[in-house]
Amino acid sequence: MELDRRAWARLADTIEQPLNQGDVDRLRGIGEHLSLGEVEQIYLPLSRLLSIYVESSAHLRSATNDFLGGTTRRTPFVIGVAGSVAVGKSTTARVLQEMLRRWPSTPRVELVTTDGFLYPNAELRRRGLMERKGFPEAYDRRALLRMVAEVKSGKPEVRAPKYSHLYYDIVPDEEISVRRPDVLIVEGLNVLQPARVRADGTTGLALSDFFDFSIYVDAKPAHIEEWYVERFMRWRHGAFADPQSYFHQYSFLSDAEASERGTEIWRRINGPNLRSNIQPTRSRARLVMSKDRDHSVSRVLLRKV
Numbered sequence: 001m002e003l004d005r006r007a008w009a010r011l012a013d014t015i016e017q018p019l020n021q022g023d024v025d026r027l028r029g030i031g032e033h034l035s036l037g038e039v040e041q042i043y044l045p046l047s048r049l050l051s052i053y054v055e056s057s058a059h060l061r062s063a064t065n066d067f068l069g070g071t072t073r074r075t076p077f078v079i080g081v082a083g084s085v086a087v088g089k090s091t092t093a094r095v096l097q098e099m100l101r102r103w104p105s106t107p108r109v110e111l112v113t114t115d116g117f118l119y120p121n122a123e124l125r126r127r128g129l130m131e132r133k134g135f136p137e138a139y140d141r142r143a144l145l146r147m148v149a150e151v152k153s154g155k156p157e158v159r160a161p162k163y164s165h166l167y168y169d170i171v172p173d174e175e176i177s178v179r180r181p182d183v184l185i186v187e188g189l190n191v192l193q194p195a196r197v198r199a200d201g202t203t204g205l206a207l208s209d210f211f212d213f214s215i216y217v218d219a220k221p222a223h224i225e226e227w228y229v230e231r232f233m234r235w236r237h238g239a240f241a242d243p244q245s246y247f248h249q250y251s252f253l254s255d256a257e258a259s260e261r262g263t264e265i266w267r268r269i270n271g272p273n274l275r276s277n278i279q280p281t282r283s284r285a286r287l288v289m290s291k292d293r294d295h296s297v298s299r300v301l302l303r304k305v
């Protein structure tokens with residue numbers, strides 16, 4: 001199904017819940033550039049659609065229990081959010097987290113980002129992958145798969161490592177803990193990668209085998225490059241200004257130098273990763289949201305059930 005912006009935004013009229021002040025405050029904290037109009041017109045209907053899927057999977061489980069005579073407990077509903085570096089995955093995931101919490105069937109929503117499963121820099125150097133951060137081979141894919149499988153199977157507490165954009169590395173002594181949420185959002189560049197083919201020709205499990213729903217955030221590569229460079233330039237005054245930051249050296253660059261440096265990193269690492277690894281997974285998503293240059297969603301594609 002393809003819905004253009006008008007048709008999609010019209011769905012918001014059928015949803016009763018307006019945002020309360022607490023919601024607005026929390027959403028403001030997500031991104032200074034995020035428009036609340038966009039949240040109401042685009043992300044509210046998306047969160048309602050997701051809550052319909054959550055409710056229907058609960059019905060399916062209970063009908064299966066009735067039929068088989070089992071007593072399986074509810075396990076978390078897992079949503080994958082994929083897309084390029086700087087396309088807006090983390091903004092989308094965090095808005096959805098806030099919106100989904102508002103629906104009665106899903107008060108507990110947790111978020112895991114796959115960057116925690118990047119190998120630490122020391123290991124990336126050892127493997128010659130420092131220039132490939134964000135490429136599939138730069139992640140401990142087995143550990144990531146295990147973590148999501150454990151959450152999906154209903155394990156009471158699952159831990160995940162934590163990545164810091166400030167240090168540009170895994171933080172050794174910190175972890176994220178996931179305790180049986182109603183919904184788990186897994187956000188990252190490569191969450192829709194297909195399973196690897198083994199030497200004997202068989203395939204193992206893919207991360208997406210554990211997803212109940214998946215979203216690909218899409219935009220023109222030229223626009224994403226602009227967003228990447230803009231964010232890179234903004235970080236000079238934020239994260240990079242901290243002497244502890246891996247990129248502290250960049251905080252002294254002029255606008256022109258910073259733009260050149262950001263563009264260069266994009267063209268060397270993130271652009272090629274988008275073309276070779278990320279974009280080819282778009283058709284595997286259940287829902288694709290396409291964004292215009294100003295970040296407004298122009299159309300939504302949904303694979304029929």
Ligand SMILES: Nc1ncnc2c1ncn2[C@@H]1O[C@H](COP(=O)(O)OP(=O)(O)O)[C@@H](O)[C@H]1O
Nearest residue numbers: 031033034085086087088089090091227231295
């Ligand atoms: N809906 C949106 N409206 C306005 N700006 C946005 C929106 N989504 C993302 N951005 C901006 O685009 C940039 C990339 O977004 P981010 O969510 O950090 O991307 P990713 O997690 O994919 O790297 C950030 O500067 C962010 O503020």
Ligand SMILES: CC(C)(COP(=O)(O)O)[C@@H](O)C(=O)NCCC(=O)O
Nearest residue numbers: 085113114115133134187188189269
């Ligand atoms: C940390 C990232 C690999 C994204 O990781 P993700 O959570 O999407 O798996 C990426 O934001 C990144 O830092 N890429 C390296 C090149 C660069 O500095 O842009």
